[in-house]
Amino acid sequence: MIDRHLAKLRARHPVTAEEEQAIRAAITELRDYPADRTFIKRGVTLDHSTLLLDGIMCRYKDLRNGQRQITELHVAGDFADLHSFTLKHLDHEVMTLTPCRVAIIPHERLHRLTEEWPRLARLYWFATNLDAAIHREWELSLGRRDARAKLAALLCELQIRLQIVGLADERGYALPLTQTDLAECLGLTNVHVNRTLRELREENLVEFQLGQVTIIDLPNLRRAAEFDSAYLYLPEYKQM
């Protein structure tokens, strides 16, 4: 059930069988959400955190005119809102982009987990720091990369994050998102995303069609993005 979460943790740190059991024991409930459901709203008090088991969801903020900026994508194995454990309410929304299965961990149980298993507390602290690193990389993309580079960077990031949890390899991965979803990640319009995808396809770097990313030339896709995976803090990816 939480195998992808454990894979994500173990990609960076060892997790003992006892720690694994403690994480499993902290889960009180499983829920299924349909696609396009905002299930965490800004300002609403939260008494639990949500661990994504299956599907893709996002954090986003929006403007009164309806324009939405997705600030991070979450894949299976990620906590969507571990930071709500300390913040108690969020300054942003969390929404499913595909049907999602999640596990609920009450904050009271997280509190006990961090007291009884201090090393796990540090691992989860690391996880929120990792989210912050991803946000900084997206900030670089939004502020400085051009459309081609930022789309390439996003596809490179997802390739690694999904590979860690067994949902991608170097040839590609399923990405059941729309061009509008991608546009909202990149601060572009879907027409601009469409044109940029065509550019990347014509350069024989990557294709995105019918929810499937097909990577044609990973080294050059990374080069096009100036992608440096160091911000994902994976020892084995340091040289990539």
Add this chain to the structure above:
Amino acid sequence: MLHYYLHLFNGIGAVPDEEGVEVESFADAYRLAIESIRSLISADVKHGRIDLRGRIEIAGTDQARVRVVPFAEAVRLTLEDER
């Protein structure tokens, strides 16, 4: 919700929209076309060029063309000596 396709035609050729967009009204589709043209032009400006010869064709679910939006419709150009 309504479904429209925004097909792009510009200097690099035709970029058909195979996915389309869900919007509440045609006005939203038109607004999206305008925003898209501005986004594309602004990206080109960063490379020092402005090419207004393109267009976006808005089509309905039957792929029939509903409206053509020339790039020039999305911006107001003020050149030297003009007010």
